[in-house]
Amino acid sequence: MSFNLTFIGQMIAFAVFVWLTMRYVWTPITKAMEERQKKIADGLSAADRANRDLELAQEKAAQELREAKQKAAEIIDQANKRSARLVDEAKENARVEGERILAQASAEIEREQNRAKEALRAELASLVITGAEKILETSVDAKAHSEMLDKLSAQL
Amino acid sequence: MAGESENLTASSYIDHHLTNLTFGQLPAGTRPGQDQAIWTMAHNGAEAQQMGFMAIHVDMIGWSLVLGIIFFIMFRKVAKTMTSDTPSGFQNFVEMVVDFVQDNVKGMFPYKNPLVAPMALTILVWVFLMNFMDLIAVDLLPWIAKMVGVHVLGADPHTVFFKVVPSTDPNVTLGMAFDVFLLILFFSIREKGLGGFIGELTLHPFSNKNPIVQAFFIPINFVLEFVNMIAKPVSLGLRLFGNMYAGEMIFILIALMYSAGPVLGIFGGGLQIVWALFHILIISLQAFIFMVLTIVYMSQSFETGESH
Numbered sequence: 330m331s332f333n334l335t336f337i338g339q340m341i342a343f344a345v346f347v348w349l350t351m352r353y354v355w356t357p358i359t360k361a362m363e364e365r366q367k368k369i370a371d372g373l374s375a376a377d378r379a380n381r382d383l384e385l386a387q388e389k390a391a392q393e394l395r396e397a398k399q400k401a402a403e404i405i406d407q408a409n410k411r412s413a414r415l416v417d418e419a420k421e422n423a424r425v426e427g428e429r430i431l432a433q434a435s436a437e438i439e440r441e442q443n444r445a446k447e448a449l450r451a452e453l454a455s456l457v458i459t460g461a462e463k464i465l466e467t468s469v470d471a472k473a474h475s476e477m478l479d480k481l482s483a484q485l
Numbered sequence: 486m487a488g489e490s491e492n493l494t495a496s497s498y499i500d501h502h503l504t505n506l507t508f509g510q511l512p513a514g515t516r517p518g519q520d521q522a523i524w525t526m527a528h529n530g531a532e533a534q535q536m537g538f539m540a541i542h543v544d545m546i547g548w549s550l551v552l553g554i555i556f557f558i559m560f561r562k563v564a565k566t567m568t569s570d571t572p573s574g575f576q577n578f579v580e581m582v583v584d585f586v587q588d589n590v591k592g593m594f595p596y597k598n599p600l601v602a603p604m605a606l607t608i609l610v611w612v613f614l615m616n617f618m619d620l621i622a623v624d625l626l627p628w629i630a631k632m633v634g635v636h637v638l639g640a641d642p643h644t645v646f647f648k649v650v651p652s653t654d655p656n657v658t659l660g661m662a663f664d665v666f667l668l669i670l671f672f673s674i675r676e677k678g679l680g681g682f683i684g685e686l687t688l689h690p691f692s693n694k695n696p697i698v699q700a701f702f703i704p705i706n707f708v709l710e711f712v713n714m715i716a717k718p719v720s721l722g723l724r725l726f727g728n729m730y731a732g733e734m735i736f737i738l739i740a741l742m743y744s745a746g747p748v749l750g751i752f753g754g755g756l757q758i759v760w761a762l763f764h765i766l767i768i769s770l771q772a773f774i775f776m777v778l779t780i781v782y783m784s785q786s787f788e789t790g791e792s793h
Contacts (some may be wrong), residue, residue, distance in 0.1 A: 339660025
């Protein structure tokens, strides 16, 4: 065991291997490892972002659902009101129509009554005349007595 | 080792296991009939000693390079097909290691520097692989080397030495530690300026407002701080070497029991399993400690404006 050129040889070999490792081993390996670390960090932050987005979307959906429900309630309310109004209107119309029909009917009845009265009056006049003729045994000139007859019938 | 032509003593077995396969410049006159210096393989420990500094441990540097290349290919394969999508299989393992290193660097080195983290990764995996060689049966790889050496290369079986754990060679561990030391010097001077660096060496830990007293303190401070600074790479390298050398030594001693009869052999087998299990802890721990201390030293060299 002696101190000799092996020392120098190992010094050179060591320097060369350190240089080789630095240039061809360490740099590419650590670079790829850093890249992977970055990738993982990016992935995690993306997942975080996605979670936040999901929460926001869920909130938004809930909000819209609430609004829709409110709107539906409003619409139903309006429809109810409208239907009530329609029913009221229909009732009113029916009442008015009924009254109108009633009025028409009573007017008709009145007219019929008057016509019947008129007819009865005419009948009565002729009956009176006939009766008077019979009583008097003479014919009464209808024309001559028409004025009186008219007066008579008007009194009836 | 039973089939050897000569009887192996325990000490020669240990000696053989602790001798490196050495290639170097053999001074003239070491071998009979050799009249000038030649570059050759050392045939024994004494020849390796004769070579002095102009020698290289072929087995150590070879295994070190092989393990470094295994490490690099393993991690490079993942780096090439690396995706930032779901990782799978081996990529998971590599990412786990990288993540572990990154955590440690972030915790101990609060500055920006592209070199420190890859260096920490290299140290952790490479040193672990070097230490891991200790767990491979202590005779297996040397035996294979001997077979190859004798039958393929035609070498004398007693000249084929083969150690397989690079971190049991102080040249290897100190080589890495001194690279770290050079970086400490470089970053210290870059971050603090030459003046700041020298100031750090000479103005702590004793300081005084009186310039004359301060001048007296400077050499004392320098001695203290210089030792402190030199101690960093030396302790870094020797700690790893000491732990691994001791571990290997115990494996060798346990292996000696196999040749001492069936009872001791079985006992040795049990011991080897226990020690190997314990050694798993040591090899990981030593690789981790080497990495952590490197990061800490780097961090210290970046520290500015703080006296301690």
